[in-house]
Amino acid sequence: MNIVTAKGLTKDYGPLRAVDNIDFEIFKGECFGFLGPNGAGKTSVMRIIHCLMPPTSGDVAVFGMSVIEKPSQIKSKIGVMPQDDNLDPDLSVFENLIVYARYFDIPRKDSSQLAWELLEFLGLKDKADVKIRSLSGGMKRRLLLSRALINNPELLVLDEPTTGLDPHSRLIVWEKLDYLKSKNTTLILTTHYMEEAEKLCDRVAIMDSGKIIAIDSPLRLMGMHGGSLEDVYLKLTGRPLES
Numbered sequence: 001m002n003i004v005t006a007k008g009l010t011k012d013y014g015p016l017r018a019v020d021n022i023d024f025e026i027f028k029g030e031c032f033g034f035l036g037p038n039g040a041g042k043t044s045v046m047r048i049i050h051c052l053m054p055p056t057s058g059d060v061a062v063f064g065m066s067v068i069e070k071p072s073q074i075k076s077k078i079g080v081m082p083q084d085d086n087l088d089p090d091l092s093v094f095e096n097l098i099v100y101a102r103y104f105d106i107p108r109k110d111s112s113q114l115a116w117e118l119l120e121f122l123g124l125k126d127k128a129d130v131k132i133r134s135l136s137g138g139m140k141r142r143l144l145l146s147r148a149l150i151n152n153p154e155l156l157v158l159d160e161p162t163t164g165l166d167p168h169s170r171l172i173v174w175e176k177l178d179y180l181k182s183k184n185t186t187l188i189l190t191t192h193y194m195e196e197a198e199k200l201c202d203r204v205a206i207m208d209s210g211k212i213i214a215i216d217s218p219l220r221l222m223g224m225h226g227g228s229l230e231d232v233y234l235k236l237t238g239r240p241l242e243s
């Protein structure tokens with residue numbers, strides 16, 4: 001069953017075509033990765049999927065609903081971890097989760113319990129009362145992931161979940177994403193780390209200049225083109241994928 005179906009998806013920013021007429025399907029329970037260098041269009045695709053902005057043309061169906069027609073219904077069912085930290089710096093770790101829970105109309109007594117569970121899940125319980133500004137980068141990413149889980153989403157959209165993380169925090173995030181996958185949560189992530197794509201993703205779409213140049217499982221892509229995913233990218237584009 002498809003959780004996401006994109007057809008002819010295009011996004012222009014003025015004269016710049018950031019996403020260029022792409023089609024893809026994402027199936028229930030899989031981890032699907034968009035892999036590509038900076039500027040490839042990954043974040044634009046993510047933002048359209050989680051209804052932060054509409055496509056210029058084409059459409060995406062999420063849970064069978066068009067992102068153009070049913071953005072609020074879609075948003076209520078997905079969890080989003082944005083590329084940039086948009087936590088409220090004036091609030092504590094715990095309060096950030098509680099405030100976010102209000103968007104989903106989660107009653108206060110439930111959100112409080114949920115927040116504790118999620119802080120426990122991401123190893124942040126002892127940071128509950130700490131202000132955001134005193135968290136490390138790794139802790140902020142983990143908090144963004146716990147926040148994304150507050151509405152118990154069937155689909156998680158993760159934009160560069162581990163970029164800039166120290167190896168310890170990266171391992172924690174990988175482990176939690178693996179666990180969520182084992183619970184049948186569908187994961188969509190972007191990354192420019194080959195290792196992350198190989199380790200987590202059932203299938204990857206390799207993006208370059210707004211286009212998808214290959215979609216398949218990492219193993220099949222590497223088998224077809226020889227070498228690592230990095231070599232696959234080099235072979236398809238003639239350029240190395242810097243990370």
Ligand SMILES: Nc1ncnc2c1ncn2[C@@H]1O[C@H](COP(=O)(O)OP(=O)(O)O)[C@@H](O)[C@H]1O
Pocket residue numbers: 013016018036037038039040041042043044045
């Ligand atoms: N809000 C915006 N306004 C203008 N250009 C943008 C905007 N967001 C992204 N872009 C441009 O669109 C292209 C794709 O960006 P993005 O989707 O962020 O790619 P990625 O996440 O793969 O780095 C880049 O050239 C970027 O500079």
Ligand SMILES: [Mg+2]
Pocket residue numbers: 042043044083159
């Ligand atoms: Mg991006």
